Amino acid sequence: MTVQEGLVIASAADAPHPPRARRAQFSLGSWLLPVYTALALIFLLIPIAYTFVFSFNNSLKSNISWRGFTLDNWTNVCNAQDVCAAFGNSILIGVVATVVATALGTAIAIALVRYRFRFRSAISLLLFLPMATPEVVLGAGLASEFLGAGVQKGIGTIIVAHIMFCISFVVVTVKARVSSLDPALEEAGRDLYGSPAQVFWRITFPLLLPGIIAAALLSFALSFDDFIITSFNSGSATTFPKFVYISAARGIPAEANVIASAVFLLAIVLVIGQQVTAASRRKRLTRVG
Amino acid sequence: MATAAFAEAGADLELVGVHKRFPGFTAIEDLSLTIPAGSFFALLGPSGCGKTTTLRLVAGLEEATAGRILIGGKDVTDTKPFQRPVNTVFQSYALFPHMSIIENVAFGLRRRRIADATAKAHEALSLVELDHLATRRPSQLSGGQQQRVALARAIVNRPALLLLDEPLGALDLKLRRQMQLELKSIQEEVGLTFLHVTHDQEEAMTMADTVAVMNKGQIEQLGAPEVLYELPRTAFVANFLGQSNLFTGPVADTTADSISVNIAGSKIVVPRARAKRHSGQVTIGVRPEKLSLHLTAPEKTAETNVLGPGRVIDVSFSGVSSQYIVAVPGLGSIIVFAQNMGAGPMAPEGAETWVSWKVEHGFGLEDEASAAPRFTADDDTATIAVQKKRALMSELEEA
């Protein structure tokens, strides 16, 4: 047998194998992965779908069994006792806590990155603590503080509590942005006759803005969502999560499903809108460049 | 405010005994310097010698540990950067990424509330031939274009003093030559004082009226490019600005206008006026292109110095000229540049040769040739920034 013949035989014998093996792997992956993904998604979405569907339920007192379709819950959301008041409280608390926590947290983040001072590392570490501590501990601790200080619990104490844990998240988010900011840009601003305030508002702030917005959205979501710390520090005031929790015992009114669904839809619209504008901006940039 | 109007003309810059100490490191040591108004002044030195620090001190971005800084006769040592009639073209350009090119250029004008900021910014952009890109963002421009925007953004303010920190560093050779010419013509057109920092000796020599060679935070020598080249004062200058052959030996003999030095048994003469030291150990230097190669021992006259015989150990041909390295026993190697007048090299490798030069071409140095380069690590500000970032990262991880 010549060398060439040997090669031909060898390659003829080898040739079918790798494609076949690959096809087998592919077909396994091609059904397993989609099925697995679909199952996971269904599992994730069932509670949301349930909430959404039952927001159209023509319920009486409890909203557990399907009693027919109606739009009444959507058109008269505020019919249910206190649902709207609780929702309004949540929005108010979320907005105030977000504004204060974002402003303070941004200032702290800039200070921590830009300046060298005593206890700088200690402060960095302490700011991580609220994120690492169990919420029950934070909530209970704060509640006993308020008790000790003789502060009347209510919306004010909820806001203070929310600011406390939101600041940590703001600092961590904005800090990353500050450390990636080239100090030469601010120096160029000062060199080009910008006063310290002008340099901050025209250069530093716009460049940090994406981080600040992300931090604010995160703060609002955390605040709107919070139940444990809130319930320790709310006194008689009600927020939306607290309302849902309390009414769960005797049946959640369908109006609560309406508000939950609306919040979910709003969030989806915001995310999609952001994606679309980002994509179109990218397209515009590549066209010009 | 002093900066409320355009500067009519350039201003003098005067540094008096300036020191800059960073924690654990002295970057600038007793720097005194006067740059006359309207001149193109180059600060030349190896990376890490303190050039950027000097510019930052003048711009007010760094505070001097000691000393005074005067611009146009006015002491600005204690003023803030935005109060100084100075603009900088940064080494990294530092264009504002969130603003269009035209807004970048108009930034300084708007801060000073100068009328017609946009029109003036367009004018400045036309000067650097980039007006057609006015609405783009910096990230959509090439490096060379960004560099020109940075230049326009500084020049549009008509500062009395323009600081340029290696602004051509990132450009390729051709664009660099073009920008050098452009910079020079802009400087002549607007008549401002330019303080240009570079580590490229050719750039400094071709562009500047005056060059200061800086080493380890101090100015070694300052003067017109030709003077620096023809009569370097220290071994560092002799080697940083072009190449030099340096020989050290004891003074054998002095006359009213010359000094003789004993070098490996030969007497080498240098004019007294061109020697900084007149006794003890003296280092004599001569540029490679001033040397002649001889295949037979040349006659020693009062006007020439001769060294040799030695052997050619390397010949490299580079078109117009060839570089020969001649090893002379007891002296080390001597570099000779010779024009390629005839066909083929003047001396083949291994040939026995002598070198000679006219006495008037030699120079005597103030210090002695030291074997090791006098500057050490390549620790420039970029390195510092990287180190700082690393320290920060590790701190973050700890936290």
Ligand SMILES: Nc1ncnc2c1ncn2[C@@H]1O[C@H](COP(=O)(O)OP(=O)(O)O)[C@@H](O)[C@H]1O
């Ligand atoms: N912020 C700083 N802290 C400590 N050392 C510095 C700092 N900035 C610069 N240096 C040191 O000063 C020296 C000069 O730096 P620089 O002026 O950037 O040099 P050049 O611009 O000539 O390359 C370098 O050796 C550097 O290590």
Ligand SMILES: [Mg+2]
């Ligand atoms: Mg530098």
